Amino acid sequence: MLSTSNAASISDLRLVARRRLPQFAFDFIDGGAEDEINLRSNRSAFQKLELVPRYLAGVSDPKTETEIFGVSYSAPFGISPMGFLNMAWPGADLAVARLAARQNIPYMVSSAASTNLEDLATAADGNAWFQIYLSAMQGLDDQLLARARSAGYKILVVTVDVPRPGKRDRDVRNGLEIPFRLTPRIIADLMLHPRWSLETLKHGVPGFGNFDQESMEKIGTQSLADIQKTLFSQDLDWDDLRRLRDKWNGPLLIKGILHPEDALKSIDAGCDAIVVSNHGGRQADYGPAAIAALPAIISATKSKVPILLDSGIRRGADIVRAKALGASLAFAGRAFAYGLAAGGTAGAQISYNILQSELVAALGQLGVQDFSSVREEMLMGHAGNQHR
Ligand SMILES: Cc1cc2nc3c(=O)[nH]c(=O)nc-3n(C[C@H](O)[C@H](O)[C@H](O)COP(=O)(O)O)c2cc1C
Numbered sequence: 001m002l003s004t005s006n007a008a009s010i011s012d013l014r015l016v017a018r019r020r021l022p023q024f025a026f027d028f029i030d031g032g033a034e035d036e037i038n039l040r041s042n043r044s045a046f047q048k049l050e051l052v053p054r055y056l057a058g059v060s061d062p063k064t065e066t067e068i069f070g071v072s073y074s075a076p077f078g079i080s081p082m083g084f085l086n087m088a089w090p091g092a093d094l095a096v097a098r099l100a101a102r103q104n105i106p107y108m109v110s111s112a113a114s115t116n117l118e119d120l121a122t123a124a125d126g127n128a129w130f131q132i133y134l135s136a137m138q139g140l141d142d143q144l145l146a147r148a149r150s151a152g153y154k155i156l157v158v159t160v161d162v163p164r165p166g167k168r169d170r171d172v173r174n175g176l177e178i179p180f181r182l183t184p185r186i187i188a189d190l191m192l193h194p195r196w197s198l199e200t201l202k203h204g205v206p207g208f209g210n211f212d213q214e215s216m217e218k219i220g221t222q223s224l225a226d227i228q229k230t231l232f233s234q235d236l237d238w239d240d241l242r243r244l245r246d247k248w249n250g251p252l253l254i255k256g257i258l259h260p261e262d263a264l265k266s267i268d269a270g271c272d273a274i275v276v277s278n279h280g281g282r283q284a285d286y287g288p289a290a291i292a293a294l295p296a297i298i299s300a301t302k303s304k305v306p307i308l309l310d311s312g313i314r315r316g317a318d319i320v321r322a323k324a325l326g327a328s329l330a331f332a333g334r335a336f337a338y339g340l341a342a343g344g345t346a347g348a349q350i351s352y353n354i355l356q357s358e359l360v361a362a363l364g365q366l367g368v369q370d371f372s373s374v375r376e377e378m379l380m381g382h383a384g385n386q387h388r
Contacts, residue, residue, distance in 0.1 A: 002015055002016055003016060003342075004016060004339075004342050004343035004346075004347060004350055007342065007350065007354075008354075009314075009315070009354060010314045010315070010334075010335045010338060010339075010351065010354055010355070011314065013335075013338040013339050013341075013342045013343075013347070013350065013351060013354070014030070014334075014338040014342075016338075016341075016342035016343075017029070017030075017088070017337075017338045017341035017342040018030070020193065020195065020196060020341060020342060021088070021193060021196055021341050022186070022189040022190055022192070022193045022196060022197070023174065023189050024171075024174040024175075024176050024186060024189055025087045025088070025196065025341075026341065027168075027170035027171065027174055027176075028084070028087055028168075028170075028171060028174075028176060028224070029087065029088055029334060029337045029338075029341065030170075030334065030338075031168045031169075031170040031171060031282070032166075032168065032280070032281035032282055032285065033166045033167055033168055033169075033281060033282055033283055033284065033285040034167055034168075034169055034285035035169075035285055036281065036285065037281075037285050037286075038278055038281035038283075038284065038285045038286070038287055038289070039280070039281030039282075040281075041281075041288070041289040041292075042278065042280065042281050042289045042290060042291070042311045042312025043312050043314065044289070045288075045289035045291045045292045045312070046289075046291055046312050046313075046314075046315075046318045046321055049291070049321045049324070049325075049379060049380075050379065050380035050381075051317065051320060051321065051324065051362070051366055051378050051379060051380070052366075052378060052379070052380050052385050053365045053366055053367070054366060054367030054378075055367060056367075057367030057368075057369070058369075059363065059364055059367055059368065059369050060369075062360050062363035062364060062368060062369055062370065062371065063369065063370045063371060063372075064076055064356070064359060064360065064363075064371045065371070065372075066328070066329060066371060066372065068106075068273070068306055068328060068329055069154075069155065069251045069272070069273075073104055073105055073106055073127075073329075074103060074104040074105060075103065075104075075105050075355075075356055075359070076319055076323065076328075076329055076330065076359075076371050077105065077313065077319050077329065077330045077331060077332060077355060077359075078100070078105045078106035078107055078108065078329060078330075078331045078332075079096050079099070079100060079105065079106070079107040079108065079331065079332065079333075079336050080108055080277075080280070080310045080331040080332060080333035080336075081108035081109060081110035081111075081113075081131035081157065081159070081255075081333075082110055082113070082333050082336075082337060083110040083111075083112025083113060083114075083208075084112060084113075084114055084178070084206055084208070084224075085110070085113060085114055085206075085337060085340070086114035086115070086203075086206035087114075087206050088337045088338075088340040088341040089196070089199070089340045089341055089344045089345065089347070090199050090200055090202070090203035090204075090206075091203065091344075091345045092114070092337070092340040092345065092348075093109075093113050093114050093115035093120055093209070094115055094119065094120065094123050094345070095340060095344075095345035095346075095347075095348045096336055096340070096348050097109070097115075097119075097120045097121075097123035097124040097127075097128060098123050098124070098348075099336075099348040099349055099352055100124045100127040100128065101123065101124050101125035101126070101127050102349075103352055103356075104127065105127065105352070106127055106128075106129055106329070106331075107124050107127055107128050107129070108128075108129045108130075108131045108157050108255075108331065109121070109124070109128045109129065109130050109131060109153075110131050111130070111131060111132045111133055111144055111210055112133065112208055112210070112231075113208075113209050113210065114206040114207060114208070114209050115209040116209040116210055117130060117144070117147060117148055117151055117153070117209070117210055118147065118151045119209075121151040121152050121153060122151075126152070128153060129153065129154075129155035129156070129157055129253070130148040130153040130155070130156055130157065131156075131157040131158075131159055131255065132144055132145070132148075132156065132157070132158055132159070133158075133159050133162060133231065133232045133233075134158065134232070134233045134236055134240060134244065135231055135232060135233060136229075136230065136231065136232060136233045136234065137215060137218070137230070137231065140211075140215065140231075141244075142247075144210065145247055145248065147210075153250075154250040154251070155250055155251045155253065156244075156248045156250065156251070156252050156253070157252075157253040157254075157255050157275065158241070158244055158252065158253070158254055158255065159255045159256050159279075160236060160241075160254060160255065160256045160257070161255070161256025161257075161258075161277065161278070161279050161283050161284075162228060162232050162256075162279070162283065163234050163235070163236065164229075164234060165224070165225035165226075165228035165229055165232075166225075166279065166282045166283040166284075167225065168225075168282060171223070171224055171225070172223075172225075174186075175223075176223065176224055177221055177222060177223050177224070178207070178208075178221065178222065178223075178224055178227055179205055179207060179221055180205060181221060199344075211231075218230065219231065238265055238269055241254070241266070241269045241271075242269050242270065245269055245270035245271070251272040251273065252270065252271050252272055253271060253272065253273045253274065253275055253308070254266045254271045254273075254274055254275065255275035255277055256275065256277050256278070256279060256283075257274050257275065257276055257277070257297065258276065258277075258278060258287060258288060258290065258293040258297075259293075259297075260296045260297050260299070260300035260301070261300075263276075263297045263300055263301050263307075264300055264301065267301060267304055267305055271305065272305055272306075273305050273306040273307070273308060273328075274297065274301070274305060274306075274307050274308065275308045275309070275310060275331070276290050276293055276294050276297055276307060276308070276309045276310075276311075276327070277290050277309065277310045277311050277331075278290045278293075278311045279311070280310070280311050280312070280333050280334060281311065281312075289311070289312060290309055290310065290311035290312065291309065291311070291312060291318075291321065291322060291325065294307070294309055294322070294325045294326065294327060295325055295326070298325065298326035298327075306328040306329070307326060307327055307328060308327060308328060308329045308330070308331060309322045309327040309329075309330050309331070310330065310331035310332060310333060313330050313331070313332040313335060313355075314332075314334075314335055315355075315358055316354075316355050316356065316357065316358025316359030316360070316361065316362050317358065317359070317362040318330070319355070319359050320359065320362050320363065320366065320368075320371075320374055320378075321379075323371065323374040324374050324375065324376050324378050324379050325376065325379075326376070332351075332355065335351050335354075335355060336348055336351045336352075338351065339351030339352075339354075359371075366378060
């Protein structure tokens, strides 16, 4: 039977996760918006990009070290911010924070994490970047920014692709509310998954680690989409971004950009890097795959700032594909969440091992000694590779 000990891939971990988690918890992690076309196109767009192997290149031990903002990381991929991640397994947030420290990879801490930003900064030991959603609630942003600063975060990521909550049909069908409302359907789901239910009960039902009692009371019990409406500002504009820029001293990244003009406006507003992302297909089901939106953004921004990418990374070769199209670093969300859900806190390491070993193997096949030398010419269809 498939388990974490014989899982060969991230999709194997997903299958184990599906067995272990109550359906509402698995669907929260796994699901995408509406018909999930975008969720699937994030994968198919990667799969269409063929990299042409080059042999007899004398590659020994390929190097994967990558530098951004003057910091050197051991691998060219990191962990995307995930709110409410302890739904995967109790302690999931802390497990990814520790993984980031152990493996020296970047980790974006979600402001909607189940664990508070101070504990995650300590556990990630300098490898954590703080991700914020600008809030509709008076004063909340300034409080979070002040806490992030004093916890030692240097890099701030602002996510802009939730002007309206993503309509995730699976969550609507499951009646997912925070804190859980114990409907007969959810009780039956919990009883069918006793291991997750008992562990979760023992550690406390996951909530939002960063919001004080007063904010939580204002939020009350609501569907996740309604909580997002209460918490996140729906009418952000470029002036809001400029105001945020003025408040933060270190590097500021904008996450959730898909249009080249928005990328250019982000640079004008003072952003130091752009994360091309469609939120893993959880927001606008009619939009492009993030990797498909990348080339136009790379060509418009002309290397003025680093361009990062997430959404759809499941294989080590996807990280090479993103780099070949010009992304400096790739991030993955669900690849880590599936590992956590499948293997508990130890599962984050399993996800990392799979991605990193696939990446190193791909570099060997592609004749690349150093990840930094991955080039667009390696893609099929590029001049020099047009033999069909
Ligand atoms: C369970 C879950 C929670 C998420 N929460 C956040 C969040 O709080 N902030 C954010 O910017 N993005 C959030 N995202 C989006 C991820 O940061 C990332 O963009 C996405 O997962 C990348 O796609 P992938 O899962 O295919 O790797 C979340 C994604 C998932 C799966």
